[in-house]
Amino acid sequence: MVARFSMLSIAFVILSLTFTAETARADECTASIASFALAGHGLSGKEAIYLATLNVDSDVTNAEFVVHFGATGPDVTFDTPVLHYKSSKVSGVSWLRLSPPAVGATISLASVTKFGETQRCIVSSAVPTPVEVFTGPETIYDDSKPHTDLSDVGYSMLARDSDFTKKAFPEYPYFAREENVMGEVLIEVEVGTQGGPAERAWVRWIEATGQSDLLEKPSLDAAHSSTFTAPVEDGRPTSRDYLILYTYSLDSPIRLAPDTFDGCPLEIEDARVAPPSDSDPNAWYFFNARAMSGKIASAVIAIQDTYGRIARYPWQPLTLTGPTIGRSDSIAAAAFNWSDTDVKGIWVDQVTTTSGSIVHCNQNIDEPKTLSLTNGLSRFMSGRPLDILGLEPMQHAMFTHEILPAYPTAADGTRAAGHVTVDTIVDSTGHVVDAFLTWSSGLDYLDAAAMKAAIASTYQPAAAGAVRAYGMTYRFVP
Numbered sequence: 001m002v003a004r005f006s007m008l009s010i011a012f013v014i015l016s017l018t019f020t021a022e023t024a025r026a027d028e029c030t031a032s033i034a035s036f037a038l039a040g041h042g043l044s045g046k047e048a049i050y051l052a053t054l055n056v057d058s059d060v061t062n063a064e065f066v067v068h069f070g071a072t073g074p075d076v077t078f079d080t081p082v083l084h085y086k087s088s089k090v091s092g093v094s095w096l097r098l099s100p101p102a103v104g105a106t107i108s109l110a111s112v113t114k115f116g117e118t119q120r121c122i123v124s125s126a127v128p129t130p131v132e133v134f135t136g137p138e139t140i141y142d143d144s145k146p147h148t149d150l151s152d153v154g155y156s157m158l159a160r161d162s163d164f165t166k167k168a169f170p171e172y173p174y175f176a177r178e179e180n181v182m183g184e185v186l187i188e189v190e191v192g193t194q195g196g197p198a199e200r201a202w203v204r205w206i207e208a209t210g211q212s213d214l215l216e217k218p219s220l221d222a223a224h225s226s227t228f229t230a231p232v233e234d235g236r237p238t239s240r241d242y243l244i245l246y247t248y249s250l251d252s253p254i255r256l257a258p259d260t261f262d263g264c265p266l267e268i269e270d271a272r273v274a275p276p277s278d279s280d281p282n283a284w285y286f287f288n289a290r291a292m293s294g295k296i297a298s299a300v301i302a303i304q305d306t307y308g309r310i311a312r313y314p315w316q317p318l319t320l321t322g323p324t325i326g327r328s329d330s331i332a333a334a335a336f337n338w339s340d341t342d343v344k345g346i347w348v349d350q351v352t353t354t355s356g357s358i359v360h361c362n363q364n365i366d367e368p369k370t371l372s373l374t375n376g377l378s379r380f381m382s383g384r385p386l387d388i389l390g391l392e393p394m395q396h397a398m399f400t401h402e403i404l405p406a407y408p409t410a411a412d413g414t415r416a417a418g419h420v421t422v423d424t425i426v427d428s429t430g431h432v433v434d435a436f437l438t439w440s441s442g443l444d445y446l447d448a449a450a451m452k453a454a455i456a457s458t459y460q461p462a463a464a465g466a467v468r469a470y471g472m473t474y475r476f477v478p
Contacts, residue, residue, distance in 0.1 A: 031056040031063070036107045036129040050131070052107060062113040064120065068106045068128055077110065106130050159228075159242035165195065168225035170218035170246055174292040175329070176211075177250065183208025185219040187244045193237040195230035198223060204243070219246045264361030266291050266299055266348045271368040273343065274436050280385040282337040285368055286394070286423055286438055287346055290329045294320050295354040301334070301391060302349035302363075306342055312349055313391035321396070333394035335423060335469045337386065343368055371438060378447070380435040380455055386425065389467065394423060397472040398460040400430055405453035405474055408445045416443055419475045420450035426468045430461035441476070450474040 034053040054063065067076045106128035111120035161167065175181075185206050189198035201223040206212045223244055231240035261267040271287040289299070298316035315334060322330035345365035352358050371378070409415050418441030425434035432455050440447050454472060462468040 031060065031109060031112050031123055032127075033107065033109050033129045036131055050107070052129075054109065056112065057114070059114050060112045064110040064112070066108050066110050068108065070104060070106075104131070159189075159244050163228055163242060164226055165229055166225075166227040168222045170215075170222035170248075172248055173214050173218055175294070176214040176248065178293060179210050179214075180250075181208055181210035181212070181214050182249045183212060183215060184248070185215050185246045187219050187223045187246065189223050189226075189228075189242050189244065190239065191228045191231055191242060192239050193230060195228045197225075197227050208248070215246075215248055222246065261292075262362055262364055263359075264348055264364060265293060265296055265351050265353065265359055266361070267364055268301070268346050268348055268366040271346050271366045272371050272438055273368040274371050274379060277379065279381055280379075282339050282385060282388065283342065284335065284337045284434075284436060285343060285346070286333070286335045286436070287366065287368070288331050288333045289318075289348065290331050291320055292329050294330050296320060296351055297354045298352045299348055300350040302347050303336075303338070303343055304345045304365075306344050308344075315391055315393065317393060319393065319395070333471055334391050335394055335425075336391045337389055339388050371436070378437040378440075378451075380432065380451065382431070382433045386434060386467065392425075392467065392469040394469045394471045397424075397457075397470040399457055400460060401458045403453045403456040405449040405476075407476060408449050410445070415476070416441075416446065417477055418443055418446045419473055420447050421471065421473045422450055422454040423469065423471045424454055424459070426459045426462060426470060428462050428464050428466065430458045432457075432459075433467070438471075439473070446476050449476075 032055050034055055036050060036052050052065070056063070062079055064077065064079045067078070069075065108128045109123050111122050113120050183206065185208075186204040187201055188204045190200045192199050201220055203216055203220065206215060208215055226244075228242070231238050233240075266289050269288050269290055271285065274284040274286075276283050285303075296318055298314065298318050301313045301315050303311045303313065313336060318332055320330035320332050345363075345367050347363050347365045348361045350358060350360055407415055419439070420437065420441045421439035423436045423438045424432045427433045435451065435455055437447055437451055441450075453474065459468070459470055
């Protein structure tokens, strides 16, 4: 399960409630537990979170549960408020502290209370429900403070329209629509005493068809873009946690993310240049391209120099990777060297889709940024400079023998964190003939270790008389 970290000081049981297919009268007490699953735990292991799904009427305000610990401890009864969603099949969530974790325990629904009533209605068949395997995102939180009072209930409120000063809505990622990914994302936000933007936001759970993480980033972006009124309790400023539920469906009102960039399905970003040197009169250019759809077969890249002259390079094959967690688009990379005057701009001139249609694009220009030379190993050449090449697609490194970098220590004996990207040009023997440090960690000794490892490795070779471009990122984590 994917870990979601949140700075909580207490543990809770999550109670999600769903409507019955046929609404039952309260006095009949036909409410029941549909499932009971472990959803997360505290860092110390002393507390845990459980997700209980109920079949319950929409006017139920409270539910009384019994946790049966069996041989590990006495049964514990607790009462929790029920919050209802009207826009979703999930009708409500509430939170309750539970310590120790209910390992091997079962839970049963003892009674419910309806709106406007004080008498509890005893559930006729309180069948204990065992713990199931939870398949959603796991919540891991700080439980450093001890909790022993199970009756001490705290909960996050469902944010109402009146709680927002600006309510932002997520964009429906193009890839999610393309792959028919639908579902719901529950976000919890922490709002300070002054209101405004949330101080923190985290994913509580995702329930979706297909690649559910595609819906994570737009939901968090929407939560962070929203602003809130200053919370008040008993006339005094307070902080408050709110829950926001985002529903993604093909007929939902969520705004559809664009599938093009000003009409072009592909856009250049992050262009960089390694300027000419004493050993190589040619400049080298590296760039990424991103697409909202993976249905791109090839492209034509336009390059303009400082005199306004334009050259065009075919990019074929064009292999996109992604989307990934944190990115709802796909990316590809390429490199070329240039003997004339400096390149002023690079843009996508034309795109051919996998269906065969051709899209002519506007000049959405990206100006290359000069790579900073942080140490003597920012550029490597095995011999004479390479001749002028066409546009070379940059592939993820495919090794025949990978050398991992040594993890150097600083002068004080500690190891620093950072990541380094090295782009290499490989010949028909699989050896590096040119290498560039295209992303620096900011620490010379980490950069040098990464460059040394990239140069010492061997790769899937190019065809006779040709070269291949490979890119790799080294992540140093203490």
